[in-house]
Amino acid sequence: MTFLSPKTLSPSPFPLLPLKNPNPKPPHFHPHSPAPNTVCQTEYRTERGIEFDIGESFFRQESATARDLGVLAASLHRKFNGSLRVLDAMCGCGIRSLRYLAEAEADFVLANDANDNYRRVILSNMRRVPRVGEEKRWTVTHFDADRVMTEYYLHRDYFDLIDVDSFGSDSSYFRPALNALKWGGLLYVTSTDGYTSGGNRPYHSVASYGAYVCRVPYSNEVGLRMLIGGVVREASVLGYHVTPLFSYYSFHGPVFRVMLRLNHGMLPEKRHYGFIGYCRRCGHSQAFSWDELGGIDCPCDKSNVSGSGSLVVLGPLWTGPLHTTTYITEMLNLAEQWGWISSGMGLDLEKLLKRMIDESDPELPPGYINLDEVAKRAKVNSPPMKTMMSSIHEEGYVASRSHIASNAVKTNCPMAECVRIAKELNGAE
Ligand SMILES: C[S@@+](CC[C@H](N)C(=O)[O-])C[C@H]1O[C@@H](n2cnc3c(N)ncnc32)[C@H](O)[C@@H]1O
Known part of the structure; x- marks a missing residue:
């Protein structure tokens, strides 16, 4: 019998029942979010020449580079695949939605934020996008992200790009997001839980990503690998695999972000989901596969008189390339074409993309x-x-x-x- 994935079936003709309780779980709002029924102020900002209002929504100027990267990747996806339907699952003031529409020329964007106090500000921003013909290219909703993704999945109505920009860890959204994504679609996920991603809370990392990580000198790269590994694990449960198009660590926050492409079928390169060992005594670092896990020694153990092993093993996590060289190169070309190089926060965009291209060499080990x-x-x-x-x-x-x-x-x-x-x-x- 052939297994039919829901993604191969046409959209469901059955309407879903309206839910009585739109937000069964309280969403995780930032402590500085406005209290219900607050009259929001107007506060204008400009990003890449686009003016928008942030009102009293949660907004980080430092995330501008992450938004640039998302827009570049989205625009390329549209160019290569011919469509771009975006779910901005936690849109804040809606700046990403606005940029996906205006810059990546998305066909449609669903701008969702559970906090309905942001409605005025999101709508005022989305209305800045000029209409193309009669068709409305965007919608604004205020549900739990989980519910939006699940409903679209149940309707067999999939997105080309899902952007989940949450506080803390995104891991509980991986499964619904992968379900609601087209094959070949892009998933942009974030972790702002630098304390866990940086290896300071192994129990939390196991809970969130199914990976044991502790502090090592290259913990911030491990944080990215753990985030990718978490999605790899969820995807494999569903019979899919993901490929990182780019991985981005920003010390503002700190914030860990990865853009992944969803593919049908199990991970072709099993060796890319495994373990990393670091020796505190000699500084040796190495990736290990599952087969090697039973007998891992550091080379310095042989010359160690006391015999006390000092190799710490982290994982399972992603041990393959952090970026796809060809995609990042296309992103750099596009950034040049759009005149975006040399004006980002911290590392400028050109330097950042060039460094990402260099570090995507498949011969380079993790860390x-x-x-x-x-x-x-x-x-x-x-x-x-x-x-x-x-x-x-x-x-x-x-x-x-x-x-x-x-x-x-x-x-x-x-x-x-x-x-x-x-x-x-x-x-x-
Ligand atoms: C980090 S902010 C988003 C910032 C925005 N993407 C940007 O680039 O400016 C996270 C947003 O998620 C919203 N949020 C929190 N929990 C949510 C949930 N379960 N479902 C949907 N939105 C949620 C918050 O109201 C907040 O606006």
Whole structure:
């Protein structure tokens, strides 16, 4: 018997029953959200030349780069797939919805925020989008995101892009979002729970993402890998897999964001969902597959007199490339075409995308090596980034900068070799 996925069936002809209680679970509002029935103020902002009102909604100027990345990816999706139906599941003032319509030329955007105090401000922003013909290209709703995604899924009415920009962890929305997405569609998810993603609360990371993570020198990259891994796990439950198009860590917050493409069928590269080991004693770091899990040793264990192992194992999480090189390259081309390069928050958009392209080299293992850690282990001054990178290249290894940590190198050169190189460079000075 052939299994028919709901995604292969045409939209359901049966209307769903209206729910008596629109928000059975209280949504997670920010503590600074306006109290019910508050008269909201008007406060105008401009992003990429688009004026909008934030009223008293939750709005972070620092997320502008994340919105730029989302719009670029969305616009490419429309170009390659011919359609762009977007669910902005937690839209705040609606700036993303507005930008998906105005810049990515979405065919349709559903702007949803559970807080109906934001209605005036969202509507006033959405009305700025010029109408194309008679068709209305957007709708504003105020339901729990979970309910919106579930209802569309039950109607077999799917989105090309679902943007879930929640507070804390998004993990409870992964399943309904994957259900409501077309095959080939994009899922943009966020974690602002830097404390857990940074490895400070292993019990929380297990609860949210099914992964054990603790603090390691490259914890912020681990946070991104755990977020991807969480979606990989949920997708595999449904018989799907996801591919990261880009992964973005922003120290403002901090915020972890990944854009993933949903594909039909199980993960083709099983080795990309596994474990990372880090040795606190020698700084060695390595990815491990499930088959190796039973007998993981650090190379330094062999020379360790006390015999006490110091390798910590994190996972399961995503150990494959953080970005899809071709997609990021197209995003960079589009950003150049739109004149968007060289004006973002923090790292400018051009630098950021170029760094992402460099760090998407499939030969690069997970993690990065911080030059201060190298210096500490070598007992020398921190080597200059440029010199260290060219020495690593000269030794035949791959190396790139990391978009996450300014003083770190992503490389397949082991820590012991980096320490040797740093000592030699120090002697040569
Ligand atoms: C981080 S803000 C969104 C910011 C917005 N995406 C932007 O770029 O400016 C999160 C929003 O989610 C809304 N929210 C919280 N829980 C929700 C839920 N369960 N369903 C829908 N919206 C929710 C909040 O009211 C808040 O506006």
